[in-house]
Amino acid sequence: MTSDLSTRQDDAAPQDAHSRLLELRASIDNLDSAVVHLLAERFKCTRQVGRLKAEHGMPAVDSDREVVQIRRLRLLAEESHLDPEFAEKFLTFIIDEVVRNHRSL
């Protein structure tokens, strides 16, 4: 019985593995779509922040705010079992893009 089962598993494994791969990739694609839409919203917010700061003569960069953002995201990352180093790198990557956008305005 055990041998029968293991034979069946061996036969089925490549097909199962391929189906499981496609299933995981579909989840990854869904998550990427959600992230892209959230980032589109995020850049809408930062564009508004940029305009507001320009109109009211506020400084373009606020390093205190950045420190708070990094600390906050690192904590959130730990809670959700994401590498905090990666969360910090990710935020820096996004902020660099925001700065590039502000400069190009």
Next chain:
Amino acid sequence: MTSDLSTRQDDAAPQDAHSRLLELRASIDNLDSAVVHLLAERFKCTRQVGRLKAEHGMPAVDSDREVVQIRRLRLLAEESHLDPEFAEKFLTFIIDEVVRNHRSL
């Protein structure tokens, strides 16, 4: 009347601008939290993909899949008014991290 209004606006503007800035930052923080949680889920999926590929002797890198992912994300970015170049850079940034994680396993 117009002059009254504009005087009032000038008085109120710095406070309004500051409130509006805090409001936008709260939205940015909410969006960042959502993105961090989605990325945590995404890395859970890619870890499973890594294990599956290792168990079944599938190649670790699939460049055809990467081409499809980039094309898909660029289209999604255009639809949501996000810079497609940025969407591609973002995906590359994430995939680099996935590859780094797989290597460290």
